[in-house]
Every structure is written in structure tokens, then in C-alpha cells.
Amino acid sequence: MAVENAYGDENFKRMKKLLKERLSSKRYDHSKRVAKTAEELALIYGEDENKARMAGLLHDWDKGLTLEEQRHRVEQFELDIDPVIITDMPYLLHGPTAAAALGAEFPELGRDVLQAISRHTSGAPNMTPLDMIVYTADLIEPGRDYKRVKAIRKSVGKVSLQELYFLAFKNIYEFLIGQNRMMHPQTADVWNHLIYEMQTNTVNRAAAAFEAGSQLEAQPTDWIAAEREMPED
Ligand SMILES: [Fe+2]
Numbered sequence: 001m002a003v004e005n006a007y008g009d010e011n012f013k014r015m016k017k018l019l020k021e022r023l024s025s026k027r028y029d030h031s032k033r034v035a036k037t038a039e040e041l042a043l044i045y046g047e048d049e050n051k052a053r054m055a056g057l058l059h060d061w062d063k064g065l066t067l068e069e070q071r072h073r074v075e076q077f078e079l080d081i082d083p084v085i086i087t088d089m090p091y092l093l094h095g096p097t098a099a100a101a102l103g104a105e106f107p108e109l110g111r112d113v114l115q116a117i118s119r120h121t122s123g124a125p126n127m128t129p130l131d132m133i134v135y136t137a138d139l140i141e142p143g144r145d146y147k148r149v150k151a152i153r154k155s156v157g158k159v160s161l162q163e164l165y166f167l168a169f170k171n172i173y174e175f176l177i178g179q180n181r182m183m184h185p186q187t188a189d190v191w192n193h194l195i196y197e198m199q200t201n202t203v204n205r206a207a208a209a210f211e212a213g214s215q216l217e218a219q220p221t222d223w224i225a226a227e228r229e230m231p232e233d
């Protein structure tokens with residue numbers, strides 16, 4: 001079917017209906033909340049709201065499949081996925097498999113939207129703003145309830161999108177360590193990349209402030225301040 005406006009209201013409703021048939025009502029409700037949260041984040045951070053809501057809606061497209069079915073998708077679409085993920089961390093598969101399946105079935109969906117869907121499970125170095133929006137929306141939608149979620153929500157609009165994504169990613173990183181869970185090397189790569197980026201930004205900001213003759217160079221970045229404000233309970 002030819003779709004005139006891939007991210008318009010009409011196609012959004014059509015995809016919502018199709019999604020409902022694939023997921024449990026709980027997962028479907030979560031997907032709708034992620035769509036709404038992604039749309040809000042896009043509005044706040046100046047990104048395309050319609051793309052964000054579509055990517056948010058569809059991010060768990062394959063979550064209703066069994067792990068065997070997800071593994072089958074990997075073969076079907078000849079996805080280049082580390083065998084360790086397939087055997088030991090299959091919960092990371094549903095992002096890449098959903099992106100492949102959606103791309104094949106709905107050619108109107110752009111690569112940027114499919115990439116954001118693909119990356120929502122493991123993150124990646126060099127995330128685009130849309131990637132970060134979907135990843136973060138999945139973790140802070142109103143149905144989420146964990147120790148730091150309120151503090152991360154409070155940071156929305158106060159810190160940069162990258163800093164917000166960092167807070168969400170850090171929470172997952174800490175969760176994996178706290179639960180003695182295996183970690184894929186790419187997760188550590190993402191962490192290192194983020195820390196490097198943050199430090200570079202800090203240095204750049206300090207250098208700019210120094211050039212301008214202000215006293216800013218010794219101040220902590222906003223994200224460090226946001227971290228400090230996080231409640232312990
Ligand atoms: Fe997911």
C-alpha cells in the first residue's frame with residue numbers, strides 16, 4: 001500500500017492497530033506511552049515529533065515473539081549480530097529484528113526511524129538525537145517505576161538530550177552490574193564513548209568560557225549537577 005505521509009496521523013493510527021494485534025495489552029499500552037513520551041521529548045529538544053512518536057510506538061514491534069522466533073528473524077533477515085547476543089543476551093534481539101522486519105514490510109519508514117528502533121535495546125556510540133529520544137522515552141515513560149526515574153524525568157529540558165540519554169543509559173549500566181548480569185562489550189563501548197564525549201564537552205565549554213574571559217571553566221557540567229540532585233530512594 002502506498003503511503004502518502006509515513007508519519008502523519010493516518011499512518012500512525014494504522015500502525016497502532018497493527019501493533020495492537022501483535023502485543024499483549026500491557027506491552028501495547030507501554031508502546032503508546034513511549035510514543036507519547038518520545039513525541040514530548042522531540043518537541044522539547046527540537047526534533048521531528050512525528051518521527052519520534054512513530055519510532056516510539058513501534059520500538060517493541062517484535063517483543064511479542066518468543067526468543068526462538070526472534071532468533072529465527074535473525075536468520076531470516078541475515079542480520080549481522082554477535083553470536084554471544086543470540087545465545088546469552090537474546091533480550092537485545094528484538095530491536096534489530098523489529099527494524100529489519102518493519103523495513104521489509106513498510107518501506108515508507110525511513111532508515112532514521114528504523115535505526116532508532118534497532119538501537120533501543122543496546123544503545124550505540126554516536127547515537128542520533130532520534131536514537132537518544134527513543135532510547136530515553138522507553139526508560140522514562142510514565143509507567144516506569146524505578147529508583148531514579150523521577151530524577152531523570154525532572155532533568156528533561158534542563159539538561160541536553162545527550163546528558164539525559166546518559167542518565168538513562170547509566171541507570172541500565174548500574175542495573176546490569178547490580179544484578180550481576182552479563183554485559184556485551186558494546187555496552188562498555190557505549191559507556192566509554194559517552195564519558196569521553198561528556199569530558200570533551202566539558203573541556204570545550206571551559207575553553208570557550210576561558211576565551212570569553214568568564215569564570216565558567218571550573219564549574220561542573222549540568223549533568224554532573226543533575227546527578228548530585230538525584231534522590232537516594
Ligand atoms: Fe524493547
Ligand SMILES: [Fe+2]
Pocket residue numbers: 030034059060138
Ligand atoms: Fe519498550
